[in-house]
Amino acid sequence: MTEIVLFGIFGTVAIAGALSVILARNPIYSALGLMSTMFSLAVFYIMHLGHFVAAIQIIVYTGAVMTLFLFVIMLIGVDRSEDTAEQLPNQRRIVVGLGLTIAITTVVLTVGQNFKWVTAPGSGPANWDANAEATNGTIQAIGRVLFGADGAERTAGWALPFEVVSLLLIVAAVGAIALAFFRPLRKVEINPTETD
Amino acid sequence: MSDLIWSAIAPEILLVIVASLVLVVEVWKRPPLKSMAWLIGAGLVGTWAAWFLQFSRLQDLMELGSPGTLAFNNMVVSDGTAVIAELILLVILTLGVAMAWPMLDEVGRRSAETLVLMFLATSGFMFLVASANLVMAFIGLEVGSISLYVLAAIARKSRLADEAAMKYFLLGSFASAVFIYGVALLYAGSGSVSIDALAVFNGRIIISPGVLYVSMAMLVVGVLFKVTAAPFHAWAPDVYQGSAAGVVGFMAASAKVGGFVALVRIVGITFARFEVDWRPALAAIAALSIVLGTLLALSQTDFRRMLAYSGVAHAGFILVGVTAGRSATEAILFYLAVYTVQLVAAFGIAAAVSGPTSSGSPFSSYKGLASRSPLMAAGLAVTMLGMSGMPITSGFIGKLGVFRSAWAQGLEWVVVVALVASVAAFFFYLRVIVDMYMRDVDEDTAEVPDEPRLAGRLAIAVAVVITILFGLYPAPLLDLIRNVVS
Numbered sequence A: 001m002t003e004i005v006l007f008g009i010f011g012t013v014a015i016a017g018a019l020s021v022i023l024a025r026n027p028i029y030s031a032l033g034l035m036s037t038m039f040s041l042a043v044f045y046i047m048h049l050g051h052f053v054a055a056i057q058i059i060v061y062t063g064a065v066m067t068l069f070l071f072v073i074m075l076i077g078v079d080r081s082e083d084t085a086e087q088l089p090n091q092r093r094i095v096v097g098l099g100l101t102i103a104i105t106t107v108v109l110t111v112g113q114n115f116k117w118v119t120a121p122g123s124g125p126a127n128w129d130a131n132a133e134a135t136n137g138t139i140q141a142i143g144r145v146l147f148g149a150d151g152a153e154r155t156a157g158w159a160l161p162f163e164v165v166s167l168l169l170i171v172a173a174v175g176a177i178a179l180a181f182f183r184p185l186r187k188v189e190i191n192p193t194e195t196d
Numbered sequence B: 001m002s003d004l005i006w007s008a009i010a011p012e013i014l015l016v017i018v019a020s021l022v023l024v025v026e027v028w029k030r031p032p033l034k035s036m037a038w039l040i041g042a043g044l045v046g047t048w049a050a051w052f053l054q055f056s057r058l059q060d061l062m063e064l065g066s067p068g069t070l071a072f073n074n075m076v077v078s079d080g081t082a083v084i085a086e087l088i089l090l091v092i093l094t095l096g097v098a099m100a101w102p103m104l105d106e107v108g109r110r111s112a113e114t115l116v117l118m119f120l121a122t123s124g125f126m127f128l129v130a131s132a133n134l135v136m137a138f139i140g141l142e143v144g145s146i147s148l149y150v151l152a153a154i155a156r157k158s159r160l161a162d163e164a165a166m167k168y169f170l171l172g173s174f175a176s177a178v179f180i181y182g183v184a185l186l187y188a189g190s191g192s193v194s195i196d197a198l199a200v201f202n203g204r205i206i207i208s209p210g211v212l213y214v215s216m217a218m219l220v221v222g223v224l225f226k227v228t229a230a231p232f233h234a235w236a237p238d239v240y241q242g243s244a245a246g247v248v249g250f251m252a253a254s255a256k257v258g259g260f261v262a263l264v265r266i267v268g269i270t271f272a273r274f275e276v277d278w279r280p281a282l283a284a285i286a287a288l289s290i291v292l293g294t295l296l297a298l299s300q301t302d303f304r305r306m307l308a309y310s311g312v313a314h315a316g317f318i319l320v321g322v323t324a325g326r327s328a329t330e331a332i333l334f335y336l337a338v339y340t341v342q343l344v345a346a347f348g349i350a351a352a353v354s355g356p357t358s359s360g361s362p363f364s365s366y367k368g369l370a371s372r373s374p375l376m377a378a379g380l381a382v383t384m385l386g387m388s389g390m391p392i393t394s395g396f397i398g399k400l401g402v403f404r405s406a407w408a409q410g411l412e413w414v415v416v417v418a419l420v421a422s423v424a425a426f427f428f429y430l431r432v433i434v435d436m437y438m439r440d441v442d443e444d445t446a447e448v449p450d451e452p453r454l455a456g457r458l459a460i461a462v463a464v465v466i467t468i469l470f471g472l473y474p475a476p477l478l479d480l481i482r483n484v485v486s
Helices: A002-023 A027-047 A051-076 A091-111 A139-146 A159-180 B006-029 B033-063 B080-106 B108-130 B134-152 B159-190 B195-204 B210-226 B236-242 B245-270 B272-298 B303-322 B325-354 B374-388 B394-408 B412-438 B454-472 B475-484
Strands: B068-071 B076-079
Touching (some): A002 A027, A027 A051, A051 A139, A159 B134, B006 B033, B006 B076, B006 B080, B033 B080, B033 B108, B076 B080, B080 B108, B080 B325, B080 B454, B080 B475, B108 B134, B134 B195, B134 B210, B134 B245, B159 B236, B195 B245, B210 B272, B236 B245, B236 B303, B245 B272, B245 B303, B245 B325, B272 B303, B272 B412, B303 B325, B303 B412, B325 B374, B325 B394, B325 B454, B325 B475, B374 B394, B374 B412
Antiparallel strands (some): B068 B076
């Protein structure tokens, strides 16, 4: 019962926030709407035992990413009016067409025989892989999986992908410095035909 | 923890160590590029040694009858495909660094970042080709791709370069998002992200859930974008034309190796059960890439744009091999090995002709190149012949291999399309040679090309030797691949 009530409250908040992102005139309201949507999603994750993902959702999205958004909005200027002219001709028609195509394909495939969108209940990992366990997103469970202590035998777990992700951070840092920290080329020769 | 088999990721570890050392040394001592060359040289030698270690371990395993080994909780696999693909990536890195040297000289203090990104990109693509897990594959793909986005913008000094970097970044991120969405859907439908376990799962299910088809399509599209197959090629001409000339060959070549080996693993192992479903789709994409790439390459006025469209056509030729499934792995690896070396050499020569940080390389600069720089003209002529698939060059053997695999699987129509397009493609490859040898220098527009340094000359020589030697006598390379890829 609690879950249904919570779902009702935060589901409404999530949808209202998402709507305000696209409908609000003031970009700050849009950003705050996005934040409430992100926060509601974190609540959904907790309902599904995804404690870790919920915490990350709040730290990364509601915290870091939203701060960045607000920085950008402030830098551009809050009161700058939005250019509402359509940039791409026929964009709306194409979007509606593609959306209809996807919807019709979905209906046709779902109604068609021998076709199911997901594997039927009971045909999940537990049935075909005896070693698989039910998904559990608590922080303890994630720690066990990450460091390979979840089975009878200790393995490397997900340590290698976890470590390789650190390469991504190095690449991002090096890239940011190389591109943003402007140092003139040794020989500055600008071809007049290439620039205008 | 018996699965920490370090030799399985030895080259990657060495590459990351070298990249970290370069960063530390750069911040600490700010050495001139000449001193940095010693560190880079030692690092490359170390990486080659690590590769040989991995290779010899694999050979030991094969003598015991094992096709390879899984390591780190089944995250990476050290099998023949991975080892040969890592060899190709290592060759590309070595030649790429040699070819990029004049550019490193010109970008000044950004040279350290350029080298670090080249090494990290190679390590990322090595993780991709060695991955036995889709999450590992995605992380490897991203490490490689994001390094390449930055490399594309490393020497931007014109609007073309800015446009190239921005296009590559936005479209590339979109493709990566499509790929990871596919992985997520696959996990939702099956509960696993392991390439081998998914193959078992797909083999056992009785009905075919739609989520598997959608995720298969998304994975394939995400990878096809990286290898510039039509209709996902729109970024390639702008990026290859606009990015810093010195590294664009490395960018194009390493992304192609990583992408195609990942594609072979995904469709050839994970989705082997659904062969009847993906084969016609991939065959159609292959034919489209070949036809579109060839036709558009015919009408280009810029050498690097032409190479980009010819790259689209080559992606189609390799896809012809991919449609044959896992049986074509050897042919695909041979094709990748010879084509990517030619690609690095051709872009390197273009960088020497038009300037190492230039955007674009119009055909007019190549008129009469033979009289100005015989070495570069000869090198470019051989690589062009190799790319066109002329008999007695390795390009011919490569094409023969993939066409034969596809023919054996009953895809005659694609092979016929590819053969016709190969003949048409001779026109634009030969046009470059005619320009270089039979036209007079256009004194108004042509710049005097920088003669490549010793390292660049050696790299051109290696590409020429690989193109001709493996065209006349392909047995050593074919045997090397065949012995480890079972």
